[in-house]
Amino acid sequence: MTKRATVKGVGHYLPDRVVPNAEFEAIIDTSDEWIRSRSGIERRHFAAEGQMTSDLAIRAAQAALADAGLQAGDIDAIIVATSTPDLTFPSVATMVQAGLGMTSGFAFDVQAVCAGFVFALTNANALILSGQATRVLVIGAETFSRLMNWKDRGTCVLFGDGAGALVLEASEESGTNADRGILSTDLHSDGRFRDILYVNGGTSTGTTGHLVMEGKEVFRHAIEKLAETAHSALEKAGLSPEDVDWIVPHQANIRIIEGTAKRMQVPMDRVIVTVQDHGNTSAASIPLALSVGKARGQIKPGDLLVTEAIGGGLAWGSVVLRW
Numbered sequence: 001m002t003k004r005a006t007v008k009g010v011g012h013y014l015p016d017r018v019v020p021n022a023e024f025e026a027i028i029d030t031s032d033e034w035i036r037s038r039s040g041i042e043r044r045h046f047a048a049e050g051q052m053t054s055d056l057a058i059r060a061a062q063a064a065l066a067d068a069g070l071q072a073g074d075i076d077a078i079i080v081a082t083s084t085p086d087l088t089f090p091s092v093a094t095m096v097q098a099g100l101g102m103t104s105g106f107a108f109d110v111q112a113v114c115a116g117f118v119f120a121l122t123n124a125n126a127l128i129l130s131g132q133a134t135r136v137l138v139i140g141a142e143t144f145s146r147l148m149n150w151k152d153r154g155t156c157v158l159f160g161d162g163a164g165a166l167v168l169e170a171s172e173e174s175g176t177n178a179d180r181g182i183l184s185t186d187l188h189s190d191g192r193f194r195d196i197l198y199v200n201g202g203t204s205t206g207t208t209g210h211l212v213m214e215g216k217e218v219f220r221h222a223i224e225k226l227a228e229t230a231h232s233a234l235e236k237a238g239l240s241p242e243d244v245d246w247i248v249p250h251q252a253n254i255r256i257i258e259g260t261a262k263r264m265q266v267p268m269d270r271v272i273v274t275v276q277d278h279g280n281t282s283a284a285s286i287p288l289a290l291s292v293g294k295a296r297g298q299i300k301p302g303d304l305l306v307t308e309a310i311g312g313g314l315a316w317g318s319v320v321l322r323w
């Protein structure tokens with residue numbers, strides 16, 4: 001028998017305010033047609049004034065716990081993937097811990113920008129496999145609207161706010177790739193590319209700063225690196241793209257999602273796509289897609305999933321799991 005980190009529950013939360021592309025036409029030189037055709041985005045959600053990343057994370061966590069049929073006290077650890085914490089510290093994860101009324105266990109944040117959820121899942125898997133935790137709440141939560149330069153039309157139309165959460169639980173499985181749970185992980189980063197995607201604030205400036213991106217460059221790296229990491233993760237699990245029921249990609253741009261699927265030779269009807277409704281929600285995009293994909297009736301127990309993401313750092317990676 002082999003210990004695996006299996007999915008017990010999933011949930012998400014999106015702020016009420018929906019912002020269609022047309023709203024940007026009034027403030028910058030852009031059009032609904034440009035945004036749709038270059039990115040696939042039609043609308044995104046923005047958090048209300050005073051609504052923080054931890055608020056979104058708590059709502060997503062509650063939804064995932066309800067889906068799992070568990071209480072906060074059943075959880076040993078919380079990992080929040082975010083690059084938009086309410087405060088520099090304490091972590092959003094400890095705010096979620098308090099918000100859920102959880103007084104035991106431990107909680108911490110992971111910051112790997114848009115790849116954050118893949119990094120958080122990999123950490124949760126390691127905690128479970130090493131016996132340090134039995135049930136881990138893994139959350140991706142972001143309020144990227146707070147990092148936007150509203151004069152930069154190349155970035156401000158692309159991002160949105162939201163949160164998604166998974167409950168992972170240790171279970172004894174057979175040790176083959178037919179098992180449920182996380183089957184393999186594959187992480188990478190390369191700090192030489194810090195200048196193509198970053199936020200120009202922090203302790204060095206004393207301000208939160210704004211997101212700065214060389215879109216074309218990031219696009220080029222994404223197309224190349226995402227298929228590569230997905231292939232590596234599948235290979236580690238002794239699987240191939242034909243075995244994949246669903247690619248659950250980071251939702252940055254429909255053209256990147258299509259390009260990656262094409263390189264993997266997986267047809268688009270086996271890809272979960274939510275970018276049109278959420279925009280790029282950074283670390284929240286994969287758990288949001290998992291939750292929406294399940295709610296739509298696409299993702300079913302036993303399905304083989306590959307998640308893949310890339311973002312600032314650059315940092316990128318992939319997780320193969322059976323739902």
Ligand code: UT7
Pocket residue numbers: 029030031034035038039114153154155157214215216217218219222252253256280282310311312
């Ligand atoms: O999640 C983290 C990772 N991030 C990503 O994966 C994002 C990666 N990059 C992208 O998704 C794409 O590069 C963008 C959607 C950001 C841009 O698409 P593109 O096809 O690479 O366009 P571009 O940056 O080459 O811009 C083409 C033109 C430019 O005009 P000129 O120089 O050709 O006259 C831009 O100024 O489109 C212009 N443009 C816009 N026009 C209308 C840029 N933004 C806008 C806009 N509305 N919002």
